[in-house]
Amino acid sequence: MFNEIDWATIWQATGETAYMVGISTFFTALFGVPLGILLVVTDTGQIWEKHWVQKAVATVVNIFRAVPFIILVLFLFPLAKFLVGTSLGPTAATIPLIAGAAPFYARIVETALREVDKGVVEAARSMGSTRFQVVVNVLLPEATSALISGLTVTCVTLISFSAMAGVVGGGGLGDAAFRFGFQSFNDGMLVTCGVLLVMMVQLVQWIGDWFSRQLDKR
Amino acid sequence: MIELKGISKTFPSQKGNQPVKALQNVDLHVAQGEIFGIIGRSGAGKSTLLRLVNGLETPTNGTVRVDGQEISQLAEKELRYARQKIGMIFQHFNLLQSRTVWKNVAFPLEMAKKPKETIRRKVDALLEQVGLSDRAQAYPSQLSGGQKQRVGIARALANDPKVLLCDEATSALDPETTSSILDLLREINRETGITLLLITHEMSVVQAICHRVAVMEGGQIVERGEVKSVFGNPKHSVTKQFVQQTEWMQSSDFPVQSTEKTRFHCSPDEMQDVWAKIGPAVQSGRVKVSVSERELKADGGMTFLIDGKREDVEQLLDSLHEEADLEVNVHV
Numbered sequence: 001m002f003n004e005i006d007w008a009t010i011w012q013a014t015g016e017t018a019y020m021v022g023i024s025t026f027f028t029a030l031f032g033v034p035l036g037i038l039l040v041v042t043d044t045g046q047i048w049e050k051h052w053v054q055k056a057v058a059t060v061v062n063i064f065r066a067v068p069f070i071i072l073v074l075f076l077f078p079l080a081k082f083l084v085g086t087s088l089g090p091t092a093a094t095i096p097l098i099a100g101a102a103p104f105y106a107r108i109v110e111t112a113l114r115e116v117d118k119g120v121v122e123a124a125r126s127m128g129s130t131r132f133q134v135v136v137n138v139l140l141p142e143a144t145s146a147l148i149s150g151l152t153v154t155c156v157t158l159i160s161f162s163a164m165a166g167v168v169g170g171g172g173l174g175d176a177a178f179r180f181g182f183q184s185f186n187d188g189m190l191v192t193c194g195v196l197l198v199m200m201v202q203l204v205q206w207i208g209d210w211f212s213r214q215l216d217k218r
Numbered sequence: 219m220i221e222l223k224g225i226s227k228t229f230p231s232q233k234g235n236q237p238v239k240a241l242q243n244v245d246l247h248v249a250q251g252e253i254f255g256i257i258g259r260s261g262a263g264k265s266t267l268l269r270l271v272n273g274l275e276t277p278t279n280g281t282v283r284v285d286g287q288e289i290s291q292l293a294e295k296e297l298r299y300a301r302q303k304i305g306m307i308f309q310h311f312n313l314l315q316s317r318t319v320w321k322n323v324a325f326p327l328e329m330a331k332k333p334k335e336t337i338r339r340k341v342d343a344l345l346e347q348v349g350l351s352d353r354a355q356a357y358p359s360q361l362s363g364g365q366k367q368r369v370g371i372a373r374a375l376a377n378d379p380k381v382l383l384c385d386e387a388t389s390a391l392d393p394e395t396t397s398s399i400l401d402l403l404r405e406i407n408r409e410t411g412i413t414l415l416l417i418t419h420e421m422s423v424v425q426a427i428c429h430r431v432a433v434m435e436g437g438q439i440v441e442r443g444e445v446k447s448v449f450g451n452p453k454h455s456v457t458k459q460f461v462q463q464t465e466w467m468q469s470s471d472f473p474v475q476s477t478e479k480t481r482f483h484c485s486p487d488e489m490q491d492v493w494a495k496i497g498p499a500v501q502s503g504r505v506k507v508s509v510s511e512r513e514l515k516a517d518g519g520m521t522f523l524i525d526g527k528r529e530d531v532e533q534l535l536d537s538l539h540e541e542a543d544l545e546v547n548v549h550v
Contacts, residue, residue, distance in 0.1 A: 117312065117315075119308060119312040120313070120314055120315075122308075123306070123312035123313075124325070125274060126272050126301060126304070126383075127301060127302065127305075127306075127326040127373075127374075127376075128297075128298040128299065128300075128302040128326070128329060128377075133329050137325070137328070137329070138314065141314065141316040141317070142314060142315060144316060217315050217316050217357045217359060218315050
């Protein structure tokens, strides 16, 4: 069953998946962290209490989290054409991937930042820190370990999302498994793509755990 | 140095509760170079009072002046500069877990945007002063409670403040460590002339280092003056309780009968009734009741240790159970 595996296609698909997941993980962190910070600092009793901001951000985040990913993909491929000039291939797939994962990660960031000891924030305020300094020098460094392990979870989710996005035109291992495996009755291709995805997840988890442990000083 | 006039603080109601009047018409004057103690049970308003001094809380009414500046009137930027000159240490130390001892002490200097070289010299000197030079690269999780508080003190002193606020700074420490921290604070006060305002629920802390004291209860200062005159001649019932508490702790010459010892814990609400029952029993000389400082709980409650003949101890416990209708949690 494994003699009909087209390794060239497999490696290309693996590269596409790594590319999609890498780019979208980066942008997920880039958007998710500020959103998570906003969700925390604008809440009642926090350092920048602004209820309307809190409500607005929370609503947007919830809407994106409520829409099933596959629907998000169908909605956002046209947007991808507008943003990155194409609605096909791995680059286009990053748009719905980021839109799906950033709100998810924002909630993880929110939880991680809320875990930071309020006493430490109070201490920083008592020393004359600005709000911005509190966020950059207290909240984020104190929560780094949790932020990394949260990003690991998000990245793993992105790998599985990328397989879905692949089927509707994104390319990558999901697409290869579907077209060259499932539709071509080639079980070898199907299984190989699956195994590679599992290995990717393991690798990401392993790297994430290692960094998270290194940064945990508690 | 610190002047509070006609201070009231009311916290707005939350979730249907009544608004809380944390402070009512409080006046306080702390002179430069003085060590001033505020003692009170938990919920007496002392923590809120302390936080008014550096603007972490704003008064509903009244004015707060520190070194001539009216704290409650300052714009945000000015308040930040003012805070750099008001150090604060905390019961739970509040160190940054992700920073080493050295970086923790450097923190307030970094926030004040001091040059790197200044920071390096200052931090080294401060660590030397608090006796932690050899632990500079350790993380807070690797330190003992006393060491953590020393880091807290070094950090609070980094911007050469004129005032140091101590928020139950020794309440999480054992008696020996407490006295070493108090020694350090006294030494810093003597050497730098810094003004210390501390709040505590332990009378021994006030007796050890304070020049003057104010006793708080129900959001008001009920008694104040020189430490010796306030505790030597207590007038208010709360002050009397604090005095009794230490007297019992000091008279430890009573023969220990460890097999008959009974402990019980009571919450702050029950305290008044418990004192009323214990007082006469102790005065009769038949039982000895002590309060270990270790057993003073953060909830403001206390664990008592009753010592004496079995029947006398049981009689006291019975009276606590039945007559005062207390649910004391007895454990031997």
